Amino acid sequence: MTTTLSPSTPLTAIDRCDRCGAQAYVRVTLTAGGDLLFCGHHFREHEARIRPLASNVLDQTAELSSPSVPSTDDL
Numbered sequence: 852m853t854t855t856l857s858p859s860t861p862l863t864a865i866d867r868c869d870r871c872g873a874q875a876y877v878r879v880t881l882t883a884g885g886d887l888l889f890c891g892h893h894f895r896e897h898e899a900r901i902r903p904l905a906s907n908v909l910d911q912t913a914e915l916s917s918p919s920v921p922s923t924d925d926l
Contacts, residue, residue: 880907
């Protein structure tokens with residue numbers, strides 16, 4: 852699966868891991884063209900093989916450990 856979004860476009864809940872379908876937190880733009888989307892787990896699993904092929908890596912996995920902002924329903 853590939854996307855046509857630019858590498859600087861933040862990932863959203865709609866973006867899904869190409870490997871398992873979970874929410875994607877990493878976008879790898881390949882030097883040869885195209886993008887791959889990964890959940891944090893699958894990116895860590897394949898990172899050593901993917902980094903040499905990448906022209907850009909957008910890693911938003913820090914959002915996984917960020918505290919969420921409570922909604923008004925949680926107050």
